[in-house]
Structure formats: structure tokens, C-alpha cells
Amino acid sequence: MDHPLLNAFWMMLWFFLWIMWLFLLFKIVMDIFRSHDMGGWGKAGWLVFVIVLPFLGVLVYLIARGGSMGDRDAQEAARREKAAQDYIRQAAVGGGGGNGAVDQLTKLAELKAKGELTQEEFDRAKAKLLAA
Template identity: 65%
Template sequence: MDDYPLLNVFWTMLWFFLWIMWLFLLFKVITDIFRDHELSGWGKAGWLIFCIVLPYLGVLVYVIARGKGMGLRDAKQAKEAESRFQEYIRQTAGTQGGGGSATDELARLAELKEKGAITPEEFEKAKAKVLA
């Protein structure tokens, strides 16, 4: 280790981590190119060739030219994934036979009874039907 001073180790590590960060950015740009539905096929091919032939310049120009759109597409994708996840949770909770749907139905019936939309007799009939 006497041949390689400590400062050179730090410089090597810095360049290595910068290279890794650039690789992550390159993959992020490539996935964004394919994710953009507004970009035509020729546009995607052009950006992809630009990023492969001149990687550093291509990625830099892409981030400058389309960086705002990248952020918007990321936010849109995250929002869609969250809504699909919430819908899945609602569907799964609603189809469980463990009482979630019966409890919801009883709460809805009680609310209708309190509002006067159904009579106490109708409430009792509907309650018996739900509990059966």
C-alpha cells in the first residue's frame, strides 16, 4: 500500500462512485425513453442512439431537454401504482368473508335507519338477512 497514497485511494473511490451514479442515471434515462408514451418511435430510437453513441453527452442533453418531463412521468407512475395498490386493498378487504363486508352493510343500514330512509321493521329484516 506504500505505492498507492491515501489521497489516490480517495480519488479512485470518488471516480468509481461518480461512474456508478452515472450508470444509474443512464438506466433511468433509458427507462424514461421507453416509458414516455408521447414520444414517437423515431424519437425514442434517436434518443437511444444518442445516449449509446455519445453516452455522457447524450444523458446530459436528455436530462436538460426532458428532465422536467422525467419528474412528471415518475410522479404519475408513482400515483398510478399507489392507486392500483389502494384499489387492490379495497378489493381484497371487500371480498374477504371475515365480516368486513357484513360490518359495512350493517353500518350502511344503521345510517339509513337514522336518516329515516327505512323503517325499523325494514332495518330488522335487512339486518337478519345480512347476518344469515
């Protein structure tokens, strides 16, 4: 007896496993190039092994270097997080990109709102800031 639903299930399962393997293959290739503890010949050897014998190469790479692969991922995530935090801190302080002028304009608006600056003084200071 033919079971088309079971055949569809098996086809979807194999397709899902194939997609997972492709994802893993690309992740391994990226890890090979990102690794700083391997020389050029080592990287070339692993890359040829993974490309020529893909299933065996991926399996052997995961067994041999799987643990350090996670460490490199964690280091890269920490580096990116630090870069993002540094950028946010720099943008909040007003460093670069004209943010200093924005801060000064905000201070001028606050002084005008408090009544310490007239409209004329505010307009002149604003024009001077925007011209710079």
C-alpha cells in the same frame, strides 16, 4: 511524495461518480421507453444518441427532457399507489380469491361463539362452505 490515502480517495470518488452515471443512464433509458409523448423514431433517436455518445447524450437528455422526466415519475408513482389502494380495498371487501368464504366462516364462528349455532350446525355449515 506519494499519498496513497489521497489516491484511494480519488479512486473511490471516481467509482462513485461512475456508479451514479450508470444509474442515471438506466433511468434515462427507462424514461425513453416509458414516455408516451414521443413516437417510435424519437425514442429510437434518443436511444441511439444515449448509447453512441453516452456522456453527452445523458447530459443533453437531462437538459431537454429532465423536467418532464420528473412528471412521468410522479404519474407512475400515483398510478402504482392507486393500483395498490384498489387492491387493498378489494381484498378488504372480500372480492375475489375466496375471501367471501373466509368472511362467511368468520360469521359462522361468531354465531357459534354467541351460542346461536350448535357444534353440529357449525360443522355442517363449515363443511358446506369448504366444499364450495
